[in-house]
Amino acid sequence: MSGANADEITIAVDPDVHLRQDEYDPRDWNSDTTSIGSSIYRGIMENGRRYQSLKEDEYAFPADEQQFDTYDAVHLAAMVGDSQEENPLFHAPIEPKNVLDIGTGKGSHVPEAWVRGVDLFPPPVTWLPPNCVLEVDDVTQDWTWSQKFDLIHLRILACAFTPEETVQIMKKCYDNLQPGGWIEQFEIHPNVYCDDASIAEDNVLYDIGPRCDAAANKSGKRMDLVKTIRDSIEKAGFVDVHEKATKWPIGPWPREKAKKELGSINLHHWLTGIEGYTMFLMTKFGDPEPWTQEEVRVYNAQMRKALLNPHHHPYQRTRRVWARKPFPEEVKARDEKEKEKQEKLKEAEAAAAAAAAVPVKQESPEIKKEKE
Numbered sequence: 001m002s003g004a005n006a007d008e009i010t011i012a013v014d015p016d017v018h019l020r021q022d023e024y025d026p027r028d029w030n031s032d033t034t035s036i037g038s039s040i041y042r043g044i045m046e047n048g049r050r051y052q053s054l055k056e057d058e059y060a061f062p063a064d065e066q067q068f069d070t071y072d073a074v075h076l077a078a079m080v081g082d083s084q085e086e087n088p089l090f091h092a093p094i095e096p097k098n099v100l101d102i103g104t105g106k107g108s109h110v111p112e113a114w115v116r117g118v119d120l121f122p123p124p125v126t127w128l129p130p131n132c133v134l135e136v137d138d139v140t141q142d143w144t145w146s147q148k149f150d151l152i153h154l155r156i157l158a159c160a161f162t163p164e165e166t167v168q169i170m171k172k173c174y175d176n177l178q179p180g181g182w183i184e185q186f187e188i189h190p191n192v193y194c195d196d197a198s199i200a201e202d203n204v205l206y207d208i209g210p211r212c213d214a215a216a217n218k219s220g221k222r223m224d225l226v227k228t229i230r231d232s233i234e235k236a237g238f239v240d241v242h243e244k245a246t247k248w249p250i251g252p253w254p255r256e257k258a259k260k261e262l263g264s265i266n267l268h269h270w271l272t273g274i275e276g277y278t279m280f281l282m283t284k285f286g287d288p289e290p291w292t293q294e295e296v297r298v299y300n301a302q303m304r305k306a307l308l309n310p311h312h313h314p315y316q317r318t319r320r321v322w323a324r325k326p327f328p329e330e331v332k333a334r335d336e337k338e339k340e341k342q343e344k345l346k347e348a349e350a351a352a353a354a355a356a357a358v359p360v361k362q363e364s365p366e367i368k369k370e371k372e
């Protein structure tokens, strides 16, 4: 089903699901960075997690084995969530030859095309398909690629850029696409929803989304890109804008098989990812003041317990937007139309100003009388 209103449909619950309710025991993080020479690979250690060291301005999520495991889970969830689509990787109607993937992470999602992936942290892979180049770079800096792309793809760039950087990056995407090329962005948000009141209103599950948004905003970046990607893409001048919003269940609670599978994978995504998604944000920008590492761990333990409660039916929202760079004749027509609109507006303003300048003639009492 590819309905644009997929996020309005209530997910049916499987009454026979029984999750283990005991405490989730995430794998301990094992550092193997000491054996890797490059300082970029070594990154920066903080609160038991490794962060990228390329960009001076910090990026909120770690770059370590546990986080890459989380990205694997999110990739799998995205594939299962869109498995009914002809192409779950991207929806832009194009067979791309030359793709740029921004913030490529582990690079698990490259299509069969020439793909250039760019990320602050080198991907933890020893083998890449021959159609791929993964570069370590900061996309907020100048882009120096000489060739134009026919697809630019972004997935889960929440908390990566300030609103001003987003405007600049969208402009660079526009400028670095061939006319007729496509941009596509897919985002998820940690706000937890529930359609059947199975989660009490004061449950911690409802706390994480607003808390992450508040911390991200304090940091100057935004977490809630699901709300803003369409606008950012449209404002950059893209046309033919499409979007698809969906609900991702968290846990194997849905009755339908594909949704159950998606929910199971997404639960793994949350269980492995929650620390990475919250540790930096809360220890630096937590409310009312930065939290200690221990406070974040306790919060995450509460979250895991709530996620593993078999009576809960949580889900989160996702949004995918894809749009096309107009051809030169479309740009020309659009510019002419805009010029015409501006001229008409000016004329109307001039007419209104002229009308305001003419004194209104008062009717004499005699004429008024005659009219009556």
Ligand SMILES: C[S@@+](CC[C@H](N)C(=O)[O-])C[C@H]1O[C@@H](n2cnc3c(N)ncnc32)[C@H](O)[C@@H]1O
Binding pocket: 052, 055, 059, 061, 063, 071, 072, 074, 075, 102, 103, 104, 105, 106, 107, 118, 119, 120, 121, 137, 138, 139, 140, 154, 155, 156, 157, 158, 160, 161
């Ligand atoms: C949440 S991960 C998503 C990874 C991948 N797109 C996926 O869906 O699996 C976001 C990635 O963006 C990268 N990133 C953040 N800011 C960046 C920047 N300024 N330039 C390049 N990559 C950046 C991070 O290092 C991280 O690997």
